[in-house]
Amino acid sequence: MITVLTATLGSRPTMLLEAIESVRSQTFADWEHMIVDDGSFSVQAIEGARVFQVTHRGPGPARNVGLAEARGEAVALLDDDDLWHPHHLETVWAVMQDTGADVVYADCHEAGRRDGYAIDVRDFDGDLLQRENFICVPATLVRTSALRSAGGFPAGELEDWALWKRMHAMGTRFVHVPAITVTYRFHEDNLTYGGIDPTRTAAAKRLLEDAEAGKISWEQYSDGVVEVWS
Numbered sequence: 001m002i003t004v005l006t007a008t009l010g011s012r013p014t015m016l017l018e019a020i021e022s023v024r025s026q027t028f029a030d031w032e033h034m035i036v037d038d039g040s041f042s043v044q045a046i047e048g049a050r051v052f053q054v055t056h057r058g059p060g061p062a063r064n065v066g067l068a069e070a071r072g073e074a075v076a077l078l079d080d081d082d083l084w085h086p087h088h089l090e091t092v093w094a095v096m097q098d099t100g101a102d103v104v105y106a107d108c109h110e111a112g113r114r115d116g117y118a119i120d121v122r123d124f125d126g127d128l129l130q131r132e133n134f135i136c137v138p139a140t141l142v143r144t145s146a147l148r149s150a151g152g153f154p155a156g157e158l159e160d161w162a163l164w165k166r167m168h169a170m171g172t173r174f175v176h177v178p179a180i181t182v183t184y185r186f187h188e189d190n191l192t193y194g195g196i197d198p199t200r201t202a203a204a205k206r207l208l209e210d211a212e213a214g215k216i217s218w219e220q221y222s223d224g225v226v227e228v229w230s
Helices: 013-026 059-069 088-099 144-149 158-171 198-212 219-230
Strands: 002-008 031-038 049-053 074-075 103-111 140-143 174-185
Touching: 002 059, 013 031, 013 103, 013 140, 031 059, 031 144, 049 059, 059 158, 074 088, 074 144, 088 103, 088 140, 088 174, 158 174, 198 219
Parallel strands: 002 031, 002 074, 031 049, 103 174
Antiparallel strands: 074 140, 103 140
16 A cells, blocks of 8 residues: 655645545555645545645655654655656656565656746766755655654755665665656746746755866755755
């Protein structure tokens, strides 16, 4: 079984319902859905899902609430504003079973992005991961035991990138599936990638260019990116 994990601020009810419907439309049917309402207390009971109401704590700690209750062998991440294509779970689950990988991630289609950039999803490269987050969050499937061994999701901005780096340092095996199985939606409420503030994206891009040119260290780059988005 797969545990589908969705954290929401309750501010995008229509998108949340669309995300839920994309779970219901999966060709792979052996799943449970955990939805964590991170502080809005507006998400009511949803048929076929377990809804948790928590005080606001941020996406990482909110996801950990669902992780603590997860019964699935693997956890699939789906934000409340993104959509899975019908074959997503079937695709990443089959690769996890075939390869024994702890993290499987597919490609994603970006819809509505306005900052001039794109996520360049690539085959896994641990060295590249230290300076670039090339993994699309809603396209990931993570083995539950490995996720728990890593301490779950960190707090703070860019928590997914911090988690991937931590898991890589622990020897976790990542496998990329070169197939688009997710639509990653951008809109005015996005917290990252310049959804409402392209200036921040430009600042993060300058930091990356400075690190690649050797003007700052990669540690300074990581700290700087967190500061940009905080």
